[in-house]
Amino acid sequence: MMKPMLRGDLLSKLDIGLPEIFPAVGLPALALVFGLQSIRSLVAGLTWTLGDTYSLGAPILGAVALLIFGASFLAGPLRRRLSYRHLILFSLGSLILFRLFLQFWHGLPLLTVVWAGLAVIALVIFLPIYLDEVRREGNAAMPLFAGGFLGGIVLDTLLYGGAGTYDLVWQQTPLPIIVTVINAGLLVGLVFKYLENHNDSASFNFKGKAGAWLAIGPFIFLQLIILQNIPALTTLTGWGTNGAFLWIIVSQAFGIMAAYYFHSLQEDTIYFITLFSAGILLTFSLFPYLSGWPGAILLFLGQIAASQLFFAIVTGMASGSRRSGALSLPISNGIGMTLLMVFILGYYASYQIALPYNNSILLALAAVLVAGGAMTSLRHMGPRLRIGHRQWSQSLIAVIAAVILPVALLFTTPAVSAGTDTGFPLRIATYNLHNGFSAEGTLNLEALALDIEESGADVVALQEISRGWLVSGRVDMLEWLSQRLNMPYYFGPSSGPFWGNAILSRYPIASAVNIPLPSEGLPLERSFIAAILEINGRNFQVIAVHLHHVADDSDIRVEQVSALLSFYGNTARTVIMGDFNAEPNDPEIKLMRAAGLRDVLLSIEPPPAYTFRSDDPFQRIDYIWVSPDLTWSEVSLTTGTASDHHGVIATVNDPSP
Incomplete structure (x- = not known):
């Protein structure tokens, strides 16, 4: 009688060369790159095109989103x-x-949402179909798929970080187009190469221990919201985009190599790891917004942990571990993708309506599901890996190649010039940037930069600054504009660490504080x-503010204005700029006048200087106020629809010696 072989004694040999590895890894990687870009475009389009421009409510948006991601149930x-x-x-x-x-596409933004939705549907159908076929190809195929999927996240981060977090989807300049076309060409080539060498099978078997795959949605959620989020790390550490870019790429690369190494160890060790x-990962999810080095180190460890857990999920579904009676792969995938959309909607809904939870609890829940999926999958763990020296050498070369771009950007991107004191007159502006989106619902940071540039403003108060919010394209608006305009900034978060107000200034910022309003x-x-700016050797105070937005909640704005005026305290040489979300005869605006502050827009009224909405102006809610000791001239508004607001611009002078 033959002695049974222990699972831990089984080995899956991965000592194969690049010609075999590249299609197996490259196909899921390149597909995932296009998929993640499309998901980010879709989420932003649902928010700003359908939600804002077309005024569709949350129930309709939620239904559309769930319909798109729920299409994954059609895979079975x-x-x-259809044949494979x-x-x-x-x-x-x-x-x-x-x-x-x-x-x-340069036309109707509504169709941009349609294209993104259809691309996402294609991705969520492709994944379970392809993965089920990979399970048939032997135990070595699953680790290659896992590596390809994680490699796709690295490649997506490279493209996203290389573009300064301004996704290629939103840019129609030559370089983004060329990169996208090359990616498409490579993916087409890999598809036909793969199918050429693949014997189509009429049979299929979605059954097996595939329940762990429902963690795919929570895993992608963690990547999109925080693990892959360069602006989030930039904001929390103050490193700048390129430093955060390099840190995340290194953590992702280490995560992949660590996952392969861990799964080459003994079975008991794999369980422990x-x-x-x-x-x-659970610890990271409970403290995702730590600032400085502690936050960076925890993210590094969280990325490695997430990669290991994902690897465990995939390898645990190897063909040798199939068993009946479990969730099928398409059903698990459908549940996972539905969870992805539910988590995204739940995370950002908390900024719109009062909910009985903190949105960070969703990160913890996602981490629990990823960890649970890995532990469940390990109960049916496939063979351990045996990786040859050649593969480790190739992996090291891949890691070096991955860090070349962020290292190059880190050392070649010019630093933003420090502000200089050029004295009066001072050109100032306030501009609500609508989270980077035009009135039509398209992300266009260049149009916003041109508006600021053409205004000639030396100091700009900015509202609705998004730094890594997925619903706003996950771009770091402030870092991008600072680099583009060569203007240093100060950021004041208001709702969470990644959204709030900012000041761009060509003048030295001696000090700044961010103060919460009621x-x-x-x-x-x-x-x-x-x-506090230094002008002619004397202090000049600039206050940038954004008040509560609900039209009927004047009482709240009165309370907020009272707190603002208490801080102001009739300080000379002060300008107060921002979006007050109130019209000139509202009580909160009357408080500003009663404090002796002067409204510069009165200089060009009548007719009323409407600042909102830019595509159909009907009210004035943006203001520049100056203290009684200052004078002003050359008041104007921005034109066009780069934002849903018009910016207010003025030249300020100090007549005192």
């Missing part, structure tokens, strides 16, 4: 009616086509920035 029925070859061509062909539409990784019970909290 489609596989029963036809379904792969259909899903990947659709992903490539609609991602190219996103890049080249997976359990330890679960603890690390916001008890409000989903979207408010604050104001008080900065």
